[in-house]
Amino acid sequence: MTVPNLLLSGIVGSTAYGLAHVGSDVDRLGLFAAPTTELHGLRGPKESHVTTAPDRTLHEAAKWCRLALGGNPTAMELVWLPADLYEVRTPLGEELIGIRSSFLSAQRVRDAYLGYATQQFRRLEGRGDGSFSADTRKRTAKHARHLKRLCRQGLGLYTTGRLEIRVEDPEEYHAFGERVAADPSAALPLLRHYEAAFDETPAVLPREPDEAAVQAWLLRVRRHFYTAETATSCSSSRTSPRP
Template sequence: MAAMNILLSGIVGSTAYGLAREGSDVDRLGMFAAPTEDFHGLHRPKESHVTTAPDSTLHEAAKWCRLALGGNPTVMELVWLPDDLYEVRTPLGDELIGIRASLLSAKRVRDAYLGYATQQFKRLYDRGDGSFSADTRKRTEKHARHLRRLCHQGYELYATGKLTIRVDDPQEYFEFGEEVAADAMAALPMLQQYETAFDETRSALPEQPDEAPAEAWLRRVRTHYYTEGGRS
């Protein structure tokens, strides 16, 4: 990571949400800029770098922007983190934080967050009646907490245009996880409640994201890293 042009990175996942417990992994998410001259050759530069031990995901700037404009919940967290969770902040990274609202749109946020939550519910349901190993139960509880968080954060973003990363009451999430691990169908009323809330709420977001600020920002990134002196 040290040799890359990292623009923004921080701690995400359970630590960021306030849901970490002893032994929880520390997940990191970041964005980097490939040197602009690397785009001029036959092969495009690699767009993502993922490692385990430590758990880290880095997306190239253009890929990150495309994912964010699509409403991707995971990458969106990077520009809404509390200040104390950032490990790398650069002027270009701060510029991106400054235009984060322009990346959002009502339909894409609704589809992405509810879509991810629905996928989580299907995974929970497919596991059966709760008669599984202790390790599987722990994973099930974690996925249930993930489902609840996606619903809550997605609705907040849809309704207010703002995203709060840390959850208000972590204990509620752990209790929900235990309940769903015993009976996956316990998650269905909550999922249906949020689906109704989305349907009945007028979003603070526009129908389409504004790509112009992201396009202008990305071009500034490419200009900055165009020359040899722009490498880090």
């Protein structure tokens, strides 16, 4: 899959967290800019491109901004990756990284991270008493690791204003996953602990994100790709032979 105007792309997921094992998929996430003129037609451009083998998700710039403004944990990772995990990093992508704090707000971060963690817990609840297949047990352990990661990353972002992608002690997460795979109810105390921590710990994040800064960046993207398209179009017109 070739998507034009890629602005920023990198390796995310378990590899980025330091939780990957032999045979783990390598997930990639990125954002691109649709040609500006395409935004004015009868039908807008496709906003996301998703492939497997390789696993890659690319969001159009405006869609990615909406996801990040909502606190979406998966989208948010893209602008907080360690430098060695970026595979595409353009000047406009660098600008986006530079304004990453503008997307943050206390309530949205709390709701998004705890919300996703709760979704993971609901999946665990549906697994019963642990007497299931080896494959299901493996998926259960994975959901448990991500529940713990979401809770810890979310609280860290809420209280420090920074998103730490790599976990400090991967073995701790793997051990937690195995405990929960044996007894899914073991995840509930951790979830309750973080719910209380969010309630009791002051946030350093603002009440609302800085949408003006995000809008200004997005308009720079639109101007850049409109100017480039216009220049190409004019050049083609000048060099095309007359009928």
